[in-house]
Amino acid sequence: MxxxxxxxxxxxxxxxxxxxxxxxxxxxxxxxxxxxxxxxxxxxxxxxxxxxxxxxxxxxxxxxxxxxxxxxxxxxxxxxxxxxxxxxxxxxxxxxxxxxxxxxxxxxxxxxxxxxxxxxxxxxxxxxxxxxxxxxxxxxxxxxxxxxxxxxxxxxxxxxxxxxxxxxxxxxxxxxxxxxxxxxxxxxxxxxxxxxxxxxxxxxxxxxxxxxxxxxxxxxxxxxxxxxxxxxxxxxxSDATKIKRADVYEAVGNYRSSIKNDTLSKLDETHRYTADLQKIFEVLPKDLRGRWKVGNTDSLVTDDASRMAPANQQMNQLIDKMLTHELKDDYQVFQATAQKMDGMMTETHGQQHQGQLKWSEK
Missing domain, CATH: 3.30.930 (BirA Bifunctional Protein; domain 2)
Structure with missing residues (x-):
């Protein structure tokens, strides 16, 4: 030093x-x-x-x-x-x-x-x-x-x-x-x-x-x-620093909840994604009904040994499609808000290592 x-x-x-x-x-x-x-x-x-x-x-x-x-x-x-x-x-x-x-x-x-x-x-x-x-x-x-x-x-x-x-x-x-x-x-x-x-x-x-x-x-x-x-x-x-960070966390959480709720509403209100939902249903393992595991972790999405992987892959494709169309504006605001936390994290923890995911990317 x-x-x-x-x-x-x-x-x-x-x-x-x-x-x-x-x-x-x-x-x-x-x-x-x-x-x-x-x-x-x-x-x-x-x-x-x-x-x-x-x-x-x-x-x-x-x-x-x-x-x-x-x-x-x-x-x-x-x-x-x-x-x-x-x-x-x-x-x-x-x-x-x-x-x-x-x-x-x-x-x-x-x-x-x-x-x-x-x-x-x-x-x-x-x-x-x-x-x-x-x-x-x-x-x-x-x-x-x-x-x-x-x-x-x-x-x-x-x-x-x-x-x-x-x-x-x-x-x-x-x-x-x-x-x-x-x-x-x-x-x-x-x-x-x-x-x-x-x-x-x-x-x-x-x-x-x-x-x-x-x-x-x-x-x-x-x-x-x-x-x-x-x-x-x-x-x-300081209290100001804590409040600033808490405000961003809260805003990100609110946008996330809003997008989730809008997604469900739009799936209910339109038949545009009926075919996509049908594909998901068709690849769900019927003998595991009531025990289906959903998510976007590697074991559920990319692991070929997971019987839930095909359904989760189809679901991810549907989500991407909706975020590109009906929910595009909401999703961009959500991303911009989450990226504010990236800047705060850099100020607190320093530059990230190569290949390390940013907070917003997680």
Missing amino acids: AKTGGFANFTTGEKKTGAVLLPTHFTTASQANKEGKQFGNLVRTYAAKNSKVMDENNQSLMDITDAEMNLTANDSFGYSSRFSATGDEHPLFDGQTLNMTDEQMDRLEDRLNTAQKNGNVLHEMAFSMRGDWLVENGLYDPETKQLDQDKLKRAEQHIVQDLFDKGGAQPLGESPDDVIWFGAVHQDTDHLNMHIWYVKESKETRPSMLHQSGEPKGVIDFNVKKQAESKFRYELE
């Missing part, structure tokens, strides 16, 4: 990357030991007052443009531990406080070093937020350079438990106090970065949480990570 040369000089006007990205790294205790580093050093860098000391363990976070990056182990340690990036005298926060005291940081340092002695894996994550998204949702004022850090910290406090409980085969902690975690807000890069570190404190002995080598697993379920990212983003969105 590029440095901006000052606090809260976040880049704005970007639309190609996701509003909130969540890259993830892991540092094993064995790797930290090999490099002669301690997990607790992460706390020291924030408690220190000398920026030269603070940057000793730092590696800048790479510029992430793909929210669906592979979750691979990385040998970096404390990849964004820079006191100079926060500007706060007490920049660290956890589940109990938004600004940890020196005493709390000393206790945190000791616990992190205990986790390392027990051979555990340090999870390192970064919520990377686009500047214009922060502005749109009232979290950042580019004129005054004011950032609502408290709201950001609370949002992270509210989603971390799911990462601990659902990210692996079993909850990371074996008791409520068995997971150590802390976070920090960094304001000296082109995107705002909120970092979180967490690790199990007691020695891991559960087979499902261990590799065959006996080393604890460093892994986060991809779906759990995406859900945490979504919950974090939703909590921080």
